Amino acid sequence: MSKSVAITPAPAPTSPFRSKAEREQDRAEKREAVLLAAVRMFNARGYHAASLDDVAASLGISKPTIYHYLGNKEQVLVECVNRGLSMLREAAEAAAGAPGSGHDRLRAFLLRYACINMDDFGRCVIRTNEEVLSMDSATRFRARKREIDAAVRAMIAEGIADGSIAPVDVRFASFALAGALNWPARWHDPAGPLRPQEVAEKLVDIALGGLTPRD
Template identity: 65%
Template sequence: MSNPSDATSPFLSPEQKRSAREAKREAVLRAAVQMFNERGFHQTSLDDVAARLGISKPTIYHYLGNKDQVLLECVTIGLGQLIKAAEQGRAAPGNGADRLMAYLVRYAEINMDDFGRCVIRTAEEALAPESRTRFRELKRRIDSDMRELIAAGMDDGSLARGDVKLTAFALAGALNWPARWHEPSGESSPLELARGLVGILGHGLLPR
């Protein structure tokens, strides 16, 4: 509107510059997270990441402080998606069980995506102490979100009563695991898989 550079012009407004910078930062994170997921954090040097983007290592340092921060940003993005999913889950229609299931499906899907996979595959020890603390805090938040949804479902009678904490661990484990085995190029889509897993967890192994 008030911005005079609607068309393709080499003269960028301050706002455009900011978002260009932001886009580059994100491109670095995206490339990094994919390589971390493919080859592992310790097997991926920042030189490798730079090469993938056709840039040099100091450029990465221009956008991000150090390798630890690159990883922390990646997992923070993934955890942010999970937090958002919990908010949406709480607002979903239906009873407690419906809301939990909606959340769980989304949770599993995120864990098959770039940043979500990174959250699961990242061992805390890989992070520097302060980053590790931050990582733990966010994960604790995710855990408490899940427990809250579970407890609500047990309270309204739409879920079987049981140990909330243990249930959360069982669900998290089952739905985190795809981050380790699911091949993005595989036959079945993340959504199908997510629904399948949640179905199994909902009904249990034993016949009804």
């Protein structure tokens, strides 16, 4: 019946005896689940009002388990924020390396940016105020956000250089775009009728309208 018996090194997927790699993956999955529960609690109630006891309860586990997988409360938050920032940086890198005019690349990036901001970890990046972090973490946080902002400004500048974007003040244009596309992290309800992709497209169209050259 069986096509092969114990030839492949990987055990049958349903085996109760987990290999080392499997155990590591188990651990990673649990860690991930804890992180997700935490970020959702942070987003729903705000960092201070979200207690680790609540996070644990939402998973049916106990608080020390959170410490086991992720460390103390600030470390949990930092990890959440880093997830979001990594997604944003990847999007920025992808857009920077794409073909097309500055305007095209900026537009592609902003669509992704807006969607990330409506997702758990991106939302957390936007909603996390530096004041809640230790000075050290806040410094790193700021630096990583500046990276993203620099990428936006670079794309705007390139668009201006190649004529696909009107000659606006680069700094304020990036502030305005960021504001328009960060704001959904505050009001968009993931359970509501508006799909993030749709919101992103409409907002980007309007926000980018102001940067499009007049003929």
